[in-house]
Amino acid sequence: MTSPPTPDVGDPGEPNARQQRSAQLQQVGGRNSASKVACRRGQTPAWPCGDVPGACCNRSRGWIYTATFYTAQDVNGRFCPWCIADGSAAERFAGEFTDSYGLEGVSEDVLHEVTRRTPGFHAWQDPHWLVHCQVAAAFVGEVGYTELAAHPEALDQLRTDMRLHGWHDENRLEHFLTSLGEGATAMLFRCTVCGAHLAYAHAS
Structure with missing residues (x-):
């Protein structure tokens, strides 16, 4: 084969x-x-x-x-x-x-x-x-909180994006993030120019 x-x-x-x-x-x-x-x-x-x-x-x-x-x-x-x-x-x-x-x-x-x-x-x-440094980032995979937290820049970026989309209750936001992997997940990407990681939240 x-x-x-x-x-x-x-x-x-x-x-x-x-x-x-x-x-x-x-x-x-x-x-x-x-x-x-x-x-x-x-x-x-x-x-x-x-x-x-x-x-x-x-x-x-x-x-x-x-x-x-x-x-x-x-x-x-x-x-x-x-x-x-x-x-x-x-x-x-x-x-x-x-x-x-x-x-x-x-x-x-x-x-x-x-x-x-x-x-x-x-x-x-x-x-x-997702795009970073004006190029398409590389898809790494679907991850939960533990894997996402290994890339603090991706976690911070996702937290900022969610605030911009109406997640103003900090306790609710942090609970959602720390529960990633238990229903909702994050799609993790890596910039092929600078190596930074970024993500977006994904729910079933």
Whole structure:
């Protein structure tokens, strides 16, 4: 079975492999940094699929994409990671893997890289990408409070954003943040320019 254009996730039972996966970022298709996605078990959108053919190339390559794709056309099946990375899936079916919300201010090339040539990720609500240093950040994964608190700049940024969106009761705000992982979670990203982490809250 041919490996997909994503990093080796390792044995999910090994703690050091899990730690490596959480920090491991892959540039899909060898393009710019907007394509970098984390390869964490449970959020990785490509899974082994045996002999199931991809909906775009009709080839059985051993891996299939399982997350979002937005199109008005009928798609019979799912895509292989290669057809996502080279843009053929989005072009053939006139669709996008990620909504452009949140990507204001980036170049058209980066916008197309994220929406048309980068795998989306699983989320209860419509997932969206975050921007930092005027480029699309790398998606790290869905995290709870413990993982988020390991990146104080992301926690502070999320706290500030929530205040701007009406969370003025500090006790209620802190209770929500410290309860992340128990229903609501945070989507964590990393800036590919300066390395800063940022996040947005996500509730089912």
